[in-house]
Amino acid sequence: MQVLGIKTDLIKPGDDLADKLEKAMNDADLALQDGDILVVSESTLATAEGRLVYLEDVEPSPMARLMAERYEKDPREMQLILEESDQIVGGIPGVVLTLREGFLYPNAGIDNSNAPPGSVVLFPSHPLASARQIRERLGKGRNIAVIIGDSRTHPLRLGCVGVALACAGLDAVEDARGQRDLFGRELKITRKAVADNLVSAAQIVMGEGDEGIPAAIIRDAPLRLSESAEPIPSIPPQDCMYMGALGCGSSPRPYAGGYDALIEQAKEAMKGAYAPYSGFKVGAALLGRSGRIYGAGNIENAASGAGICAERAALARAVASGEKEFLAVAVVGTSDKPVSPCGLCRQSLMEFGEDITVIMSNSAGEAMVAKLSDLLPAAFTGRCINHI
């Protein structure tokens, strides 16, 4: 098997990538042959697609500023992450882990490397359509495959490996179940990420820095090409070992959006309120440091003092799930006036962060926003007790 790098000029927004690759191959006396697999880097594709954004053109929302502060990121980049991802699963300083169309990406696939100063490259908008198109344009009747390649780390492993974002002309995953191992045992769960492995091979020659090699031809791979041009298969979060083990496989739902998204989640939580005595239903959605959201409604009682507000019910869920730091809470009720947390709830929340952003919303979704420390000034906290 051979891996032949294709060196090109710098690819710019609006460039016809297939054309550029063809020219570069001609210059290098490289011609595609039947059975060749062309791997193209996703950041090059995204740049050609015009997915370059200058950060000075981005206006961060209040929620983006809040999340940026907590994850130690540029608020403008955080704004793009919120826009580009379906969910934020969690994060560490500098990186948030996001879900986009069923796959995990650091920072929603937004890249600062290989982008002009002051700009970032977003994830390509249509990697599969581009893979199909490049295959058609460059194949010219020859049987070739095209893979759009990216790189990724695996949990606890240092360094990136190749991963395919889209693949045309090849089955991205080969089902090896039913084959036999060296001792004749039947393989039960083995599937081969063929396209990912090919991207890793290509990256040996493509590099990730200033090499200027955004594509590579893989020749004589012991594989059979196909007509397949389907999205890369994924597994649902609840069946994923990593997501399941980290408690991200199912509810509580990860955060996805700005204040409005949190208010929506509070409204959702309000559906579970039990308020037969006052008839006043309240919902609270508490955004944890992990990026997950814990929702609850108020729970009343015939003995009125035994009731619990939505905020404290949500807090109980969250703390019982191991979450002890919070970024924000949205509270919504069946009233025209925004629901403001009662004194007891303010005190309970204060225990877990004086900086919590409190989003007080009415049934129409209009909101007042305040910091918890402004709602409960000079609060009594653990610091007031000498020995803590």
Ligand code: THU
């Ligand atoms: N309530 C809350 O759940 N949260 C608030 O912030 C204000 C009040 C509930 C408690 C009670 O079940 C009902 O609203 C009426 O007081």
